[in-house]
Amino acid sequence: xxxxxxxxxxxxxxxxxxxxxxxxxxxxxxxxxxxxxxxxxxxxxxxxxxxxxxxxxxxxxxxxxxxxxxxxxxxxxxxxxxxxxxxxxxxxxxxxxxxxxxxxxxxxxxxxxxxxxxxxxxxxxxxxxxxxxxxxxxxxxxxxxxxxxxxxxxxxxxxxxxxxxxxxxxxxxxxxxxxxxxxxxxxxxxxxxxxxxxxxxxxxxxxxxxxxxxxxxxxxxxxxxxxxxxxxxxxxxxxxxxxxxxxxxxxxxxxxxxxxxxxxxxxxxxxxxxxxxxxxxxxxxxxxxxxxxxxxxxxxxxxxxxxxxxxxxxxxxxxxxxxxxxxxxxxxxxxxxxxxxxxxxxxxxxxxxxxxxxxxxxxxxxxxxxxxxxxxxxxxxxxxxxxxxxxxxxxxxxxxxxxxxxxxxxxxxxx
Amino acid sequence: xxxxxxxxxxxxxxxxxxxxxxxxxxxxxxxxxxxxxxxxxxxxxxxxxxxxxxxxxxxxxxxxxxxxxxxxxxxxxxxxxxxxxxxxxxxxxxxxxxxxxxxxxxxxxxxxxxxxxxxxxxxxxxxxxxxxxxxxxxxxxxxxxxxxxxxxxxxxxxxxxxxxxxxxxxxxxxxxxxxxxxxxxxxxxxxxxxxxxxxxxxxxxxxxxxxxxxxxxxxxxxxxxxxxxxxxxxxxxxxxxxxxxxxxxxxxxxxxxxxxxxxxxxxxxxxxxxxxxxxxxxxxxxxxxxxxxxxxxxxxxxxxxxxxxxxxxxxxxxxxxxxxxxxxxxxxxxxxxxxxxxxxxxxxxxxxxxxxxxxxxxxxxxxxxxxxxxxxxxxxxxxxxxxxxx
Numbered sequence: 001x002x003x004x005x006x007x008x009x010x011x012x013x014x015x016x017x018x019x020x021x022x023x024x025x026x027x028x029x030x031x032x033x034x035x036x037x038x039x040x041x042x043x044x045x046x047x048x049x050x051x052x053x054x055x056x057x058x059x060x061x062x063x064x065x066x067x068x069x070x071x072x073x074x075x076x077x078x079x080x081x082x083x084x085x086x087x088x089x090x091x092x093x094x095x096x097x098x099x100x101x102x103x104x105x106x107x108x109x110x111x112x113x114x115x116x117x118x119x120x121x122x123x124x125x126x127x128x129x130x131x132x133x134x135x136x137x138x139x140x141x142x143x144x145x146x147x148x149x150x151x152x153x154x155x156x157x158x159x160x161x162x163x164x165x166x167x168x169x170x171x172x173x174x175x176x177x178x179x180x181x182x183x184x185x186x187x188x189x190x191x192x193x194x195x196x197x198x199x200x201x202x203x204x205x206x207x208x209x210x211x212x213x214x215x216x217x218x219x220x221x222x223x224x225x226x227x228x229x230x231x232x233x234x235x236x237x238x239x240x241x242x243x244x245x246x247x248x249x250x251x252x253x254x255x256x257x258x259x260x261x262x263x264x265x266x267x268x269x270x271x272x273x274x275x276x277x278x279x280x281x282x283x284x285x286x287x288x289x290x291x292x293x294x295x296x297x298x299x300x301x302x303x304x305x306x307x308x309x310x311x312x313x314x315x316x317x318x319x320x321x322x323x324x325x326x327x328x329x330x331x332x333x334x335x336x337x338x339x340x341x342x343x344x345x346x347x348x349x350x351x352x353x354x355x356x357x358x359x360x361x362x363x364x365x366x367x368x369x370x371x372x373x374x375x376x377x378x379x380x381x382x383x384x385x386x387x388x389x390x391x392x393x394x395x396x397x398x399x400x401x402x403x404x405x406x407x408x409x410x411x412x413x414x415x
Numbered sequence: 416x417x418x419x420x421x422x423x424x425x426x427x428x429x430x431x432x433x434x435x436x437x438x439x440x441x442x443x444x445x446x447x448x449x450x451x452x453x454x455x456x457x458x459x460x461x462x463x464x465x466x467x468x469x470x471x472x473x474x475x476x477x478x479x480x481x482x483x484x485x486x487x488x489x490x491x492x493x494x495x496x497x498x499x500x501x502x503x504x505x506x507x508x509x510x511x512x513x514x515x516x517x518x519x520x521x522x523x524x525x526x527x528x529x530x531x532x533x534x535x536x537x538x539x540x541x542x543x544x545x546x547x548x549x550x551x552x553x554x555x556x557x558x559x560x561x562x563x564x565x566x567x568x569x570x571x572x573x574x575x576x577x578x579x580x581x582x583x584x585x586x587x588x589x590x591x592x593x594x595x596x597x598x599x600x601x602x603x604x605x606x607x608x609x610x611x612x613x614x615x616x617x618x619x620x621x622x623x624x625x626x627x628x629x630x631x632x633x634x635x636x637x638x639x640x641x642x643x644x645x646x647x648x649x650x651x652x653x654x655x656x657x658x659x660x661x662x663x664x665x666x667x668x669x670x671x672x673x674x675x676x677x678x679x680x681x682x683x684x685x686x687x688x689x690x691x692x693x694x695x696x697x698x699x700x701x702x703x704x705x706x707x708x709x710x711x712x713x714x715x716x717x718x719x720x721x722x723x724x725x726x727x728x729x730x731x732x733x734x735x736x737x738x739x740x741x742x743x744x745x746x747x748x749x750x751x752x753x754x755x756x757x758x759x760x761x762x763x764x765x766x767x768x769x770x771x772x773x774x775x776x777x778x779x780x781x782x783x784x785x786x787x788x789x790x791x792x793x794x795x796x797x798x799x800x801x802x803x804x805x
Binding site: 041106148155164179 | 600601602604605606679685686688690693737739740744746747760763766770774777778781782784785788789790791795
């Protein structure tokens with residue numbers, strides 16, 4: 001080998017290599033944590049989610065990698081601005097008609113219809129294709145990712161349907177991107193020939209001759225880089241750097257907004273557990289053989305068809321309907337009798353549980369086996385009130401109803 | 416061939432015996448309906464049912480236990496019609512400590528305490544069911560000191576209980592399904608009231624529809640679990656899917672059977688699905704069926720007043736977890752179990768269609784180019800030009 005062929009040319013400065021590494025790591029992480037979400041039923045997905053400690057952890061990692069990629073993209077844009085404006089570097093990544101010609105020629109050459117492989121410059125058509133595919137992917141994934149990350153904000157400005165559409169696009173684009181990397185990138189720089197320049201930063205003259213012959217010629221001719229006047233460059237830097245700083249702040253703000261536009265879709269509020277009072281027994285049904293001694297007309301006899309217990313502290317039950325109007329005159333006949341019959345008579349009616357029968361005024365005033373239930377004028381010391389205020393009586397009155405009963409008793413428990 | 420058989424007669428015989436025994440056990444195992452052990456044989460000399468009923472058919476009899484009355488009147492006709500009566504069980508099979516009059520003193524401190532003392536008797540015949548109840552939310556409540564929790568006799572009055580299952584198959588009789596809600600309602604009356612108003616409950620209680628879920632279809636029988644458990648919540652989609660993906664059942668009502676698939680395909684369902692697979696006992700804040708459709712108050716989605724097909728009603732459900740969502744358009748971010756089509760959610764449909772074409776087109780092109788490159792580079796290598804190094 002001649003000395004000439006081992007000569008190395010710098011291809012990627014360190015900053016560019018770091019940028020690539022950041023993209024490589026974030027892209028891989030996004031792919032690995034994203035695909036299980038697209039294919040949640042696959043056993044491999046389930047196993048992978050399990051390894052990472054659950055779907056929520058997996059999503060956090062996915063979000064973190066997305067932030068890294070967004071920051072990497074912002075950095076890339078700032079560097080591009082510097083190179084294009086300050087350094088006036090050739091925009092060698094821009095696609096051109098020549099790339100299409102090169103591509104066709106390469107294909108024809110591979111198929112044996114062309115004699116020579118196309119000679120290309122700093123970036124081959126394959127590299128440009130991949131770069132611009134990545135740009136397209138970044139735009140699609142960024143936009144749709146925002147919509148999924150911030151669905152409430154999105155739905156303020158766009159129809160809600162765009163969010164599932166964004167999810168569809170995010171997933172479709174992800175599959176495309178991952179497979180494209182595996183097919184195109186893997187083949188192009190790993191299998192065809194292991195191109196290490198993105199890690200070492202250098203490329204041998206021999207490889208340059210094969211892959212970038214036009215660039216090599218430009219380098220040798222000394223026209224690859226346009227000479228920059230140091231004074232002119234400093235002048236442009238003075239203009240660009242403040243603009244870049246503002247742009248950087250703007251983009252950082254954008255990333256911050258992306259991540260923090262809304263909270264409730266991410267760290268959802270504590271799940272509202274519907275609380276249902278579980279044990280609300282029917283008021284005990286007297287044994288079927290017990291024949292009632294008298295059957296008050298208003299009190300339905302306990303039948304095999306269950307009737308609900310009057311206590312209804314669940315949100316589902318309608319408790320407003322039977323609350324008596326407070327303005328009704330407080331007498332037994334006016335309100336209290338009806339109330340007690342409605343709520344208590346299933347046990348303290350004909351059945352006289354505990355000896356107490358509340359179906360008529362006289363029976364109620366007589367009291368039960370524990371003594372008088374109602375002490376006229378003294379609501380607080382009436383057994384009925386004491387039992388009810390404990391709050392756990394099977395036929396529980398509502399606080400408003402208890403207040404009404406107390407008022408009635410305090411007013412003398414009138415008939 | 417014949418020679419081989421002769422040489423291996425012993426082995427073949429042994430294999431035959433083993434196979435036979437295996438088949439016998441298999442048949443025995445599967446022919447055993449999950450029902451009840453045989454009724455006990457009565458020894459002579461024990462009191463007959465008639466002798467018990469001589470007193471106990473007296474109307475209005477009560478026993479005082481701890482100062483509270485326990486009705487002890489037994490309706491002989493009802494008993495004879497009950498499953499225990501038709502199986503000729505004697506009173507003393509369960510009340511085994513009673514052999515004569517006067518009866519031994521009751522040690523229980525209350526009628527409830529008496530029930531709690533008595534119910535383990537059921538396991539004499541109903542061992543399988545009894546064992547299951549030991550792993551139930553009711554038993555755990557009792558163990559925690561809540562004596563109100565249901566035991567066998569609270570749901571099955573042993574003196575009147577009629578047959579609930581097919582004697583041969585052990586399957587629940589259809590008529591029995593209609594009675595179950597009333598049984599549970601004895602203690603869970605407010606839930607029953609709610610259930611009655613639901614699309615399932617109304618069909619069952621008003622139309623006698625025997626195919627809609629009754630309590631036990633979701634909560635199980637005997638080994639009823641705490642529906643507040645995370646594992647119960649996380650398994651809700653599979654539970655509802657048991658019926659809602661059943662084409663035969665759903666076609667009667669014209670209901671789609673893709674509800675599980677469309678749920679799992681969505682963000683929430685994906686999460687819950689992955690969650691159930693990996694951490695079934697951990698809480699998840701993503702909604703399951705019941706969070707939007709209700710628990711016992713499940714409504715038709717197209718109910719004109721309360722149905723969640725009405726966007727404003729659905730938004731209220733969304734806001735349980737997304738309080739900041741105030742625009743009705745947010746509800747469209749969930750596709751309401753629709754599969755995207757040109758009519759329903761066309762944007763999603765066309766995005767999917769685009770990628771269905773775009774992905775194979777792009778990758779196909781790439782693969783084609785790569786293959787030509789492989790062909791040229793590794794198979795049909797161009798002859799090396801003299802002096803050129805490769």
